Amino acid sequence: MTTWLDVATHFARTRDLDEEVIAVLRCFAGPEPRGGPPPPPEEPWDDSFEALERELLAVDLAAIAGRLMGEVDHGQAELFARRVQSVDAAIAALHDDVGRLLRVGLRHRLRTVTRGRTARATRTRALADFYYSVAGLHRSRRLGGEHLVMEQHVSRLRWRRVSDGVEHAQLEGRSDLGPLHVNLLRIEPEHVHLRVLDCRESVERGEPFHALVSAHGAIAGVSGGFFLYSEPDIAPPSRRFDPVGLLMDEGEVLGPPVFARGAVLVHDDGTVAIDRVSMSQVEIEAPSGARWRPSAVVNRAHARRGPDRPGAAVVGHEVVAVGRSLPVPLNGFVLEPPPGVELRPGDRLRYPVVHGPAGRPLRTGIAGGPLLLQDGEPTLDMRAEDLWGSAPPVTFSQDETGDHNLLPRLAAGLTDEGQLLLAAVDGRNLEHALGMTLGGVARLLRALGCHRATNLDGGSSKRMVVEGRTCDLATTEIVAEGVASTLVRPVHTGLLVLPR
Known part of the structure; x- marks a missing residue:
C-alpha cells in the first residue's frame, strides 16, 4: 500500500532534497499528543504528488478555527488559525521544491491534528511553530551572502x-x-x-x-x-x-x-x-x-491522581479537597499531611520559608x-x-x-x-x-x-x-x-x- 508520505518522500528524493527536510514530514504523525495511543497507519494515496498537492491546497485554512473552539476561547482559536495561514503563506513564498514539500506536510498534518479528540489547539499552535522554524531557516540559508556565527x-x-x-x-x-x-x-x-x-x-x-x-x-x-x-x-x-x-x-x-x-x-x-x-x-x-517540609508531592507531571492514601489537594494557598486517590489539580499538588495534622477543604496554608x-x-x-x-x-x-x-x-x-x-x-x-x-x-x-x-x-x-x-x-x-x-x-x-x-x-x- 502506498501512502501520502511515500509519495511525498519520492517527490523529495527525485529532486535531491535533503533527508533533513523529508524527516520533517514524519513529525505530528498521530491525531493525539505525546503519551496518547500509537499513531494509526499513514493515509493511503495511490495518485501523484501533484494530485495530493492540489487536494490539500484546496482546503480553506481559515475554517480550522471552528475545530479549535471548545478547547480554547474564540480569540485564541482565531489567533492559531491566523498563525497557520501566515506560515502557509510564508512557505508558499519560497517558490521552490522545499516549499512545495513543506506546504503539503503542513496541511496534511494539520488535517490529522484537527481531527484529534484532544489537544487540537495546542498541537495546531506547535505544528505552525514547527513548520515556521523549518521554513524560516531554509529561507535564511537560501539568501546566501555573508553572515557571522x-x-x-x-x-x-x-x-x-x-x-x-x-x-x-x-x-x-x-x-x-x-x-x-x-x-x-x-x-x-x-x-x-x-x-x-x-x-x-x-x-x-x-x-x-x-x-x-x-x-x-x-x-x-x-x-x-x-x-x-x-x-x-x-x-x-x-x-x-x-x-x-x-x-x-x-x-x-x-x-x-x-x-x-x-x-x-x-x-x-x-x-x-x-x-x-x-x-x-x-x-x-x-x-x-x-x-513541616513535605518529603514528596504529586503534581501533573507525575500523575492525574494522587495515591490511594489520605491526602489533601492544594491550589496555591487553598486546600481544595481531602481524601484518597484525589484528582491532581492542573496548577496544584496532592500531599500527605504528617501524622497529627488534619486539613479540611477551604483551609489556607502558609509558606513561611x-x-x-x-x-x-x-x-x-x-x-x-x-x-x-x-x-x-x-x-x-x-x-x-x-x-x-x-x-x-x-x-x-x-x-x-x-x-x-x-x-x-x-x-x-x-x-x-x-x-x-x-x-x-x-x-x-x-x-x-x-x-x-x-x-x-x-x-x-x-x-x-x-x-x-x-x-x-x-x-x-x-x-x-x-x-x-x-x-x-x-x-x-x-x-x-x-x-x-x-x-x-x-x-x-x-x-x-x-x-x-
Missing part, C-alpha cells in the same frame, strides 16, 4: 551603561541561526534591588508593562514566568493567567513551587542564584500552626524552566523539571519536536563573576528575528560567559523594558517583513531591577 556577534557586542550596576546591549544581524534580534541586560546584583511582580491586576486595568515598570521606579524590567493560558482543563479556583511555579517577593510566597523548575533566586543577603526549586524545599504551615541552594532561605524568586546551563555545559532535562505529562505549560510538557521550534525566548544566566544576564530573544519575524530553540539560547548565554542559566517565559508575552522603553519586538503574529504593529500579549508576572 552567533558567537562572533557576541564578541562584537557594545554595552551601554544604564545606571550603576546595569548595562544594556543589543545583538542583531544575520547568523548561522538565522536573523537575530536580542536585547541583553548585564546586572551587578550588589548594585541593584531585584523584585518580583504579580502584574495581573494591572493587566485588568489595561496598564501596559512598561508603564508598570516606570511606576515602580525600576531601571529595567522583564517578563517573568509561565502562566495558565491554553490548557483546556483550567478549573476553579485556578483561572487563566494564573502564574505557574514559584512566585516570591520580599519573603512573601505569592505562588508556591508546585513544579521543580529552574528559577532566578535571591537570598536574604541579596546574592543571586539560578537553580531548581521544588515543594520539598518549602516549609508549610497549617491553620493549626503545625509546620523557601530554602534555596545549600538550604539558605530565599527572599525573592521567580520560576521558569528548564535549566539551560549547569557548570557551563548545556542541559535540557524536561522530566527533572516537571515539564512532562499534563503539567502546564503543555506547550513544553507535550512538545513533540524535540526542541526544534524557533520561538521568542526570555532567559537568565549567571557568570563566574556573579553577574546576572537577562536575554530577550525576539522571534516570529522572518526578516529580523527567527527566534531560538532552548539549545540555541543555552549557546548564546554560554557565549556571554554564563555558567548557569534557566529559561523563563517567552512567546508573545516576552518583554524587556529599559529606562521606561520597550526595546524588544514582541508580536503574537508571524511577520514576513518589517516590524509588527499589532497588539501584544500582556505580561502577567515580571522581574524588576530597581536602584539599591
